[in-house]
Each structure stands twice: as C-alpha cells, then as structure tokens.
Amino acid sequence: MSLPVLLLRTLLAFALLVMLACTGTRHDDAVLYRELGGQSGITAIVDGFLYELAEDTDVLPLFANTDIDRFREKFIEQLCDVSGGPCEYSGDNMRETHRDMQVTRAQFNSVVEDLIRAMERRDVPVGAQNRLLKRLAAMYGDIVYR
Numbered sequence: 001m002s003l004p005v006l007l008l009r010t011l012l013a014f015a016l017l018v019m020l021a022c023t024g025t026r027h028d029d030a031v032l033y034r035e036l037g038g039q040s041g042i043t044a045i046v047d048g049f050l051y052e053l054a055e056d057t058d059v060l061p062l063f064a065n066t067d068i069d070r071f072r073e074k075f076i077e078q079l080c081d082v083s084g085g086p087c088e089y090s091g092d093n094m095r096e097t098h099r100d101m102q103v104t105r106a107q108f109n110s111v112v113e114d115l116i117r118a119m120e121r122r123d124v125p126v127g128a129q130n131r132l133l134k135r136l137a138a139m140y141g142d143i144v145y146r
C-alpha cells in the first residue's frame with residue numbers, strides 16, 4: 001500500500017473513531033435524561049424530593065432561610081443538565097453555595113437517600129438511579145465540609 005493511501009486510511013479511521021466517541025457520549029446522555037422521564041419526570045422527582053426533605057430532620061434546619069421556589073427551579077435545571085437534557089445549569093456555584101453550611105458526610109448521604117426515595121416512587125430504573133447518583137457524587141468535594 002502506498003504511503004498517501006495508508007495516511008488517508010489512518011485519517012479516515014481516526015475520524016470515524018472521533019465520530020463514534022462523540023455520538024456514543026451524546027447517546028448515553030440522552031438515554032439517562034429519558035430514563036428519568038425527561039422534563040416532566042425530573043420535575044416530579046424534584047417535587048418528591050422536596051416532600052422527603054420536609055421530613056428530613058437532619059438537614060431541614062439548613063434550609064430555614066432558603067427560597068424554596070428558587071431551589072426547586074435550580075435543582076430541576078441541574079438534574080436536567082447533568083443527565084444530558086436540553087438545559088444549562090444557571091444556578092450558583094456548588095462550592096460557594098454550600099461552603100458556609102458545614103455540611104457533614106452524614107447529611108450529604110441523607111440528601112442522597114431523599115433523592116433515591118423520590119426516584120423509587122417514580123419507578124426510575126435502578127441503573128439510571130445509579131448513573132445519576134454517580135454524576136452527583138462528583139460534586140461531593142464541593143459540598144461536604146472538611
């Protein structure tokens with residue numbers, strides 16, 4: 001095989017790999033957003049989460065001065081964004097928002113459990129729950145006090 005042909009084939013193979021990598025990521029992302037039920041599913045999950053939070057005495061006091069309508073709106077937007085939906089999170093930075101709250105690991109876990117209960121009630125498949133939780137777990141270092 002001549003050198004130009006070999007180079008062309010290598011280039012084409014590389015372009016194909018890049019295309020596959022891009023479509024693969026997008027596909028996975030869209031799947032998670034859909035598995036959560038799209039915009040209406042995520043809205044229902046967050047509303048269920050707020051009911052759970054209202055019963056959660058470990059963390060509720062921290063929300064005493066919070067504008068819950070804003071929190072609801074930003075949390076819906078964030079879940080849509082991290083699950084690959086057509087939203088861009090426009091809320092405050094996670095580290096800044098939680099910095100002065102001195103959130104403990106137990107409180108973080110408690111909030112995650114509230115979210116799991118809300119997803120269970122919506123019959124979100126366990127695989128999708130885990131994928132979402134993994135993406136939220138990436139924020140652990142910004143939220144928990146150390």
Ligand code: HEM
Nearest residue numbers: 059062063065066067074075078091092103107108111136
């Ligand atoms: C996966 C974990 C968490 C995520 C994804 C998350 C996400 C968010 C988001 C999106 C906001 C709204 C930011 C804005 O207003 O622009 C927020 C605010 C807030 N978060 Fe979290 N959070 C998490 C964990 C926690 C934990 C564990 C606590 C407390 C125990 C907590 C307490 C709060 C409070 C009190 C606010 C409202 C702050 C205010 O009033 O301005 N969060 N969080």
